[in-house]
Each structure stands twice: as structure tokens, then as C-alpha cells.
Amino acid sequence: MSPAVARARRATLISLLALALVAPVLLAAARWPSYWEWVAPELTPMTWLQTVLLVLAAAACLLIVLLASLHGHGRADRATWWFLAAGFGYLAIDDRFALHERVRDSVLAPRGIGIPGLSWLAPGDIQMVLMGLVGLALLPVILRAFGSDRAARTLLLLGGVAAACSIGIDTIDPASLTVTAERLQQSLEECVELLAVCLLLAATSFRLLGLLDSVGSDQPAQAVETGEPVEAMSG
Template identity: 55%
Template sequence: MSRRWGPLAACLVAVWLIVPAVLAAARWPRWWDYIAQEMTPMTWVQSVVLVLAAAGALLVAFVLRRTEGGGTGGARTGVWWLLAAGFAVLALDERFALHERVRDGYLAPRGVTVPFLPWVAPGDFLVMGLALVGLALLPAVWRAVRVDTASRNALVAGVLLAVVAVGIDSVDPATWTVAAERVQQSLEEVVELGSGLAFLAAIVLRLTGLLAAHLPSAVPHEPPVAARPAPVPAPPAAGGGGR
């Protein structure tokens, strides 16, 4: 487990730290321009991560279908198809700001809110609705990855970071100063990127675990003929061939 998890975790954490730092430096002193706003390089990176997660979920479903066939194998692939579809939808939303368009174009101008969530700005409850859908699917996803400790740990990290990101995003930015809002929105995007990377790690680890369990182990092969030592000629038979 540690041999699979260590290098992958180091790589993804490096991406998590380096991407926001590079984007902030690229627009300094307006460091938030490429991070806090929608339709920016940060949201593009997040959409790429989600597309990779969707593709990974499809590969897991394919491997399960090939190795376990119908019956329980077919039932176990269902959650991975759902995950692939869910991550694909999230990637589209991230890339094209779909729920933000609905919020800003229809809900917010009409003051549509949730009465028992007074701290949420009009229309911002859409993100919380998506989070509730994800939580509803979480038990099935948990059963799909619980056999792999590394994948399970990455899933927990992804869920926790997603909850934090939704919590930050749900607070009405009108209650903050402009400077504080920039920090709030930037922090939310960075945490959201970390959540996507953790989900990607969970899927990659589950995929590599399945491949390790079902692919034949490597066996030593004979060296090519040119690399083999030349055969030693047998000594002549003693006492033979005299006249």
C-alpha cells in the first residue's frame, strides 16, 4: 500500500501547492485573478483533474467487468459508472461555470433562497444540493473502495476537503470586505482543487490495486540467443579412433 500511495501522494500534493502558487505569481500583485474567479486557469486545472477522475472511474468499471463478468461483478461496476458520470458533470460545470450561470442569471436576481440557511446568498444553495447528492452516493462508493486501504484513505481526504470547500463557498460574500472576499474565494478554490486531487488519487489507487491483483506477475525470461554464452564443446571420447 505504501509503495503505491507514497509517490502518488507526493506528486498530487506538489500539484496542489505549485499550481496556486504559480497562478498567484503570474498575476501578482493581483494574485487572486487567476484563482478566485470563474473561467480562469484555476478552474481549467480543476476541470482537467475531474476529467481524469471520470476516465479513471470508467477504467475501474471496465476492469471489474472484464475480470468478474456478470452477476455481482455487473452490480459492482454500477457505482463506478455513476462516479464517472458525476465527475464528468462536475468537470463541465467547473469548465463552463454552469451552476454560476443559473445562479446569477435566474436565482439571485429573483432572490431565491433557502429559509433555514440564512447565511447562504441567493442561489448559492445549488452547490450544497450537489454536495448532498454526493453524500447520498457516499455509502455505495465507500463499499466500492473499502477493500483498498490507500484508496479508502484518499476518499476520506477528498470528502473532508469537499465539505470544507462547500462550507466556505456557502457563506454570503456580501458579508465580507472586498479583501476578505478575495481570500475566501481563493481559499475555496484551492481546497476544491485538493478535494479533486484526493478523489483522483482514490480512483487511481483502486485501479492499480485491481490491476495488481488480476494481471499475471512478471516472470524471468531467457536472455536472447546473442547474449547466451557459447556452448563448450564436449571432450573427445577416450581410446577411440586408433588404427
């Protein structure tokens, strides 16, 4: 890996982790003492930030599809990145328009639809649990798409753990909590969700930068094969 790409990966990770820590603090401070107003509810600056990061992750996945094609990767590998791009895109739309909350409150909860045996779930609050289970089932396929990039795979797993924790916190029935505890619970859930999104974006960015580095390192060899000067190929 070139030093420039290594620096870019390090800067990306530091920036995203700092964002995950600093953004909630600034949003809470901006509305203090009502710290939860821009953090816990839907359609707030916190969900806007998560939406932007998810769109960036989807865009990174689409760029990876292009680079994977240039590298001659198989159709299954490219299909995985298409799937991830669609998944991040859906999550961005869900965050922006609170889709699963609307379905829960308008369709599922009034009909008492839930998962048998999970008594702590809020009424109708099963969609994110099912999405988490789908993600867990597809994890081996997704990990395979990250190739041998150990750093990217580690960030992906950490992001998955954070996402699972966020889903777990979100499934607690707010009716079982006091108003103060509910505000704290929902704020914590959004903070952990932001951390998960940042880690997943970092993992995707690492993979993208790794592929870009591979394209750059292929140029001298291509120049030798075609007889073209390296300077000409680099611009």
C-alpha cells in the same frame, strides 16, 4: 501488492499533493500583487487545472468499470463506478463553463430561491449544497465500491471532507464581506477545491492501480490452468 504498484501509488499521491500546494502559489505569484486574478474567478488557469484533473478522474473510473467486468464484479459495483465517472464528468463541465454560477445568477438568485434557515447563503447559491448532501447520502455505496483498499478509502474520505469545506466556504454570501475579504475567501475556496479534486483523483487512481495489480497477479494462475507459458501471456 507488488512493489511496482506500491511505488506507483506513492508517486501518484506525492505528485497530486505537491500539485495542490504548488499550483496555487505559482498562479498567485504570476499575477502578484493581484494574487486572486488567476485563482479566485471562474474560467481561469485554476479552473482549467481542476477541469483536467476531473476529466482524468472520470477516465480512471471508466477504466475501473472495464477492470471490474474482467474481475467479475457485480452489476451494482460497476454501476457505482459509472455514476462516479458521470459525476466527475459533470463537475468538469461545470468548472469549464461555470454552469452552476450561470444558473444561480440567471435563474435562482433573481427569484430568491434558497434553503430556509440558512441565512448566510448567497442568494440562489444552493446547488453545490444539494450536491454535497447527495454525495453524503451515497457515501456508504461509494465506499463499498472501493472494496477493502484502506488507503483508497481513506483518500476518498479526506477528499470528501475537503470538498465539504470548499462548499462551506463558497456558500458564504460575498455581499457580507469587504472586497479584500471576498478575494481572499474565493481564493481559499478554490485552493481547498483543488485539494479535494487531487485527493479524489488519488483515491480513484489507487483503486485503479489495485485492480491492475490484481489482473497482473492472476496471470500465472491462468497460465497454469490453460497450460500456456507465463512468458507468452505477459507479451
